[in-house]
Amino acid sequence: MSSRPSTRFMASLFLLLFYSLADSFADLPSQFQAQQELTNINKSAILPTCPCRRAATLLEMVLKHHKQMQGIVGLLYFLTLFLWTFHLCFCQDSKNGNECPKNITEASQIRHGLTLLDADFFNDIKVLEIAKGAKEFNIPIIRANRKLVASINGGLHNPSPLVFNPEWSKEQSQGKASRFNHPSASGIQRPNNEEDIAFMSVLELGELIKKKQITSEELTGIFLKRLRRYNPVLESVVSYTEDLAYQQAKEADKLLSQGVHLGPLHGIPYGLKDIISVPLYKTTWGSTTFKNQVLNIEAWVYKRLKSAGAVLVAKLVTGSLAYDDIWFGGRTRNPWNIEEFSTGSSAGPAACTSAGMIPFAIGSETAGSITYPASRCGVTALRPTFGSVGRTGVMSLSESLDKLGPFCRNAADCAVILDVIRGKDPDDLSSRDIPFGDPFSVDITKLTVGYIDDADMEVVHVLESKGVKVVPFKLNYTVDSVQGILNFTMDVDMLAHFDEWQRSGEDDDYEAQDQWPVELRRARVVSAVDYLQLLEDTYFFYFQFFSRKTGNSLQRYGDLGCGTSAGMHGNRGFRSKSSPSGHLALEWIALNPKSREKR
Numbered sequence: 001m002s003s004r005p006s007t008r009f010m011a012s013l014f015l016l017l018f019y020s021l022a023d024s025f026a027d028l029p030s031q032f033q034a035q036q037e038l039t040n041i042n043k044s045a046i047l048p049t050c051p052c053r054r055a056a057t058l059l060e061m062v063l064k065h066h067k068q069m070q071g072i073v074g075l076l077y078f079l080t081l082f083l084w085t086f087h088l089c090f091c092q093d094s095k096n097g098n099e100c101p102k103n104i105t106e107a108s109q110i111r112h113g114l115t116l117l118d119a120d121f122f123n124d125i126k127v128l129e130i131a132k133g134a135k136e137f138n139i140p141i142i143r144a145n146r147k148l149v150a151s152i153n154g155g156l157h158n159p160s161p162l163v164f165n166p167e168w169s170k171e172q173s174q175g176k177a178s179r180f181n182h183p184s185a186s187g188i189q190r191p192n193n194e195e196d197i198a199f200m201s202v203l204e205l206g207e208l209i210k211k212k213q214i215t216s217e218e219l220t221g222i223f224l225k226r227l228r229r230y231n232p233v234l235e236s237v238v239s240y241t242e243d244l245a246y247q248q249a250k251e252a253d254k255l256l257s258q259g260v261h262l263g264p265l266h267g268i269p270y271g272l273k274d275i276i277s278v279p280l281y282k283t284t285w286g287s288t289t290f291k292n293q294v295l296n297i298e299a300w301v302y303k304r305l306k307s308a309g310a311v312l313v314a315k316l317v318t319g320s321l322a323y324d325d326i327w328f329g330g331r332t333r334n335p336w337n338i339e340e341f342s343t344g345s346s347a348g349p350a351a352c353t354s355a356g357m358i359p360f361a362i363g364s365e366t367a368g369s370i371t372y373p374a375s376r377c378g379v380t381a382l383r384p385t386f387g388s389v390g391r392t393g394v395m396s397l398s399e400s401l402d403k404l405g406p407f408c409r410n411a412a413d414c415a416v417i418l419d420v421i422r423g424k425d426p427d428d429l430s431s432r433d434i435p436f437g438d439p440f441s442v443d444i445t446k447l448t449v450g451y452i453d454d455a456d457m458e459v460v461h462v463l464e465s466k467g468v469k470v471v472p473f474k475l476n477y478t479v480d481s482v483q484g485i486l487n488f489t490m491d492v493d494m495l496a497h498f499d500e501w502q503r504s505g506e507d508d509d510y511e512a513q514d515q516w517p518v519e520l521r522r523a524r525v526v527s528a529v530d531y532l533q534l535l536e537d538t539y540f541f542y543f544q545f546f547s548r549k550t551g552n553s554l555q556r557y558g559d560l561g562c563g564t565s566a567g568m569h570g571n572r573g574f575r576s577k578s579s580p581s582g583h584l585a586l587e588w589i590a591l592n593p594k595s596r597e598k599r
Contacts, residue, residue, distance in 0.1 A: 103128060119524050121503055126521060133522035141484045142530045145537045180419045180438045182264060183412065190214055194222050198356035202413040205359055206264040209256070216249040216256075216267025220311055223269045226357045227314055233338060235330040236351040238274045239282055239315045245269065248311040255309070262309035264416050270305065271361040273349050274315040275322055275395035276404075278302055285395050286318040286327035286345070289506045299393025300425040301362055301404055308420045316348025316361055320511045321498070322369065322397050328511055334377050344373035346381075346407070353379045353407040360408045360417055364394065366401045367486055374407060381407045382414040387432045389418075390425020398493035399430065401486075415439045444468050489534050491523035 107124040110131050114120045122130065185207040191197050197219070200208075208214045224242060231237040252267035277283045277295040284291045302312070317332045319325050325332045325347035332347035334340050335355040342351050346363030350373030353361050363370050365383050374381035382405045389404045396402060406417035418436075425431040445467035451460050452475060464470050498520065501507060507517040 106131070114525075117524065121505075122521070129518065130521045130525060133518065134525050137522060138488070138526060138530075141488055141534075142526075144481070145485065145534055146530075148537055148540055178435075178438070180415060180436075181440055182416050182419070183440060194225075195356070197222060198226055199409070200359070201409045202268055202359050202416055203264060205268055206266060209252075209267040210261055212256070216252040216269075216311060217246060219267065220245050220249040220269050220313060223313055223358055226355075227352070230335075230355050230357055234333050234335060234351045234355060236317050236332045236342075236348040236355075236357070237271075237314050238284055238286070238317055238327075238329065238348070241278070241281055241312050241314060244278075244281070245311050245313040248306070252309050252311065262307075263420070265305065265420055266309035267311060268309075268359055269311045269313045271314045271316040271349060271352055271358045272299075272302065272312060273346055273361070273363045274318045275364060276302060276315075276362065277393040278312065278315070281315060283315070283395075284328070285322070286320040286511075288320070288328040288509050288511060289501065291328050295393070297393040300390035300428065300431075301421050302393070304390075304421045304423070305362070310420075313358060314352070316352055318364075319345035319347055319369075321494075321516055322364065322366065322395060323515050324512070325373070326512045326515075336378055340376075342373045343376045344369040344371075346370055346373050349407040350374055350377040350379055350381070353377070353409070360406055360413060362404055362417075362421070363407055364402060364404050366397045366403075366490060370403075370405050370407075379407050380410050380414055381405060382411075382418055384418055384422065385434060387430050388422045388434045388436075390423070390428040390431040392425050392427040396497050398490045400493070401490060412440075485534050485537050487519075488523075488526070489531065489538075491519045492526050492531050495520045495523045 104124065107127045110127050111120050111122075114122065114127065114130075182203065185201070185203040188200075188204050188207045188211075190208055190213040191200070197205075197214070205214075205219065209216055209219065224240065224245065227237055227240065249267060249269075252262075255262065256266065272278065274283060275285050276299045277297040279296045279298055281294065282291070283293055283295045285293070305312070317325075317327050317329070320327050322345040324345060325342045327347075332342045332351050334342050335351055341347075344350065344365075346365065346369045349361030349363035352358045354377035363373070363381065365371065370381050370383040383403055384405050386400075386403055391402055391404060394402070394404065404421070406414050406421075408414045408417060422434070422436070423431075424433045444463075448469045448471060449460075449463055450471050450473045452473065460470050494516070495502065498516075502520055502524070507520065510517050
């Protein structure tokens with residue numbers, strides 16, 4: 001490194017000092033705040049250890065804040081910072097001295113490779129981070145899975161994941177699925193206080209409205225009041241749809257006065273996870289970048305609920321870009337213990353339902369964001385079979401994994417909500433009319449349930465006590481292998497939808513830098529070949545697990561699996577061919593206690 005300052009550096013220093021002197025008699029707003037921020041940055045561990053790169057970063061911070069640092073104090077502080085920067089760049093001879101050219105060289109070499117992917121827009125720090133992530137995460141998974149599906153040439157042994165499925169078309173299926181015969185909540189009387197009303201089930205509230213013991217408008221007011229009362233603590237609401245709610249509630253009451261009853265959801269308030277678009281209201285995706293976004297699109301699931309007479313009262317928190325429970329407004333808490341957080345990106349639906357702030361909510365899951373927060377917040381939720389609920393108007397994370405489902409007080413409510421929102425969405429090619437068996441008419445003593453070693457045995461024992469046959473079985477794969485494939489492919493899918501977000505540098509504003517920003521930079525260097533082979537692996541696991549030739553086949557158990565294993569990519573659910581009623585085998589629960597991703 002040169003021991004003498006360059007002419008250009010001295011000229012830049014002189015110009016900045018001159019500019020500061022010109023402002024020396026100006027007011028001093030935010031001066032000391034800016035000074036403190038720069039001091040904190042200087043001490044921060046986030047700065048590069050390399051002297052030259054550290055100096056460059058500090059210079060960038062100085063230029064960013066120079067208008068806040070005015071007058072003589074600002075001038076002196078700038079002078080100190082520049083002298084220190086000059087010392088680092090030209091005079092320091094530390095143990096890190098040899099690290100700088102090495103890292104610069106490595107970053108330059110990697111950048112040449114990124115140029116071939118049209119991805120040379122990252123700075124040196126991010127380039128080195130990508131290289132580290134690729135070596136430690138991408139390559140081991142790629143190599144391990146290549147042995148499974150790419151060790152034999154010719155493509156004869158593993159089906160392509162991109163084969164066109166003629167059933168996924170915009171045309172409606174021949175036969176519409178029949179509706180459930182839900183039980184009646186007859187005999188229900190209105191409680192004396194609002195607290196008890198708030199914790200009634202959907203079926204109970206529906207009966208109160210139907211019998212005109214309470215109006216939808218009155219019920220809407222009760223829940224809006226509770227939302228505003230508890231949200232400052234739980235941080236679970238993004239926006240209130242109060243005007244829309246009262247409009248829909250009045251319409252529900254008017255229809256009922258005319259003798260028109262739309263069903264069990266007639267006049268029932270609810271909330272939507274804020275990745276689901278509603279015209280004229282913000283759909284923020286929980287992200288600072290998109291917090292003012294308004295999408296004038298009616299999401300399919302919103303249309304279904306509106307046609308059933310339900311009343312939208314709020315857009316509820318999603319973790320930023322559907323990742324965990326951190327969003328631009330804070331971090332959502334568990335109502336049962338506000339010292340801990342809700343986990344999972346369907347944080348708002350889980351917390352609000354648990355606290356009696358709404359009777360039910362719609363959330364989403366890609367890999368755990370329904371199951372995790374429901375478990376943490378103590379509510380009943382259903383992650384439906386893939387394709388059973390249309391996703392038009394919903395932020396897409398991974399098309400072969402994303403699912404929408406309800407958060408409710410009990411399982412009966414979940415079935416009622418599913419019955420309303422399921423069916424073919426003409427604009428979602430993956431959605432289907434799936435002939436579910438009526439859950440209210442199932443004889444559970446004829447069900448066989450398989451469970452794995454780390455299943456919740458309390459659940460297993462309850463099922464057994466109800467007359468369900470429970471049978472242990474083992475997986476034909478490891479949790480780590482499937483979890484790796486799931487995360488890997490999900491990250492690539494996500495990046496395909498947020499390419500511009502990353503290229504424009506907006507990922508620097510993301511609320512938790514160790515989440516999507518790191519994962520999506522790593523996903524940038526996954527090749528198409530490796531991605532397709534990973535998708536082929538999902539089919540390999542699928543056939544290993546569900547093939548009738550396999551002794552551990554879940555088909556052998558027929559109806560339900562209980563466990564905490566990672567689910568498979570593209571988990572579409574399955575029907576029991578052995579069940580006389582054709583009852584749907586409930587979705588395999590993708591709970592992996594080792595995983596921190598809950599999206």
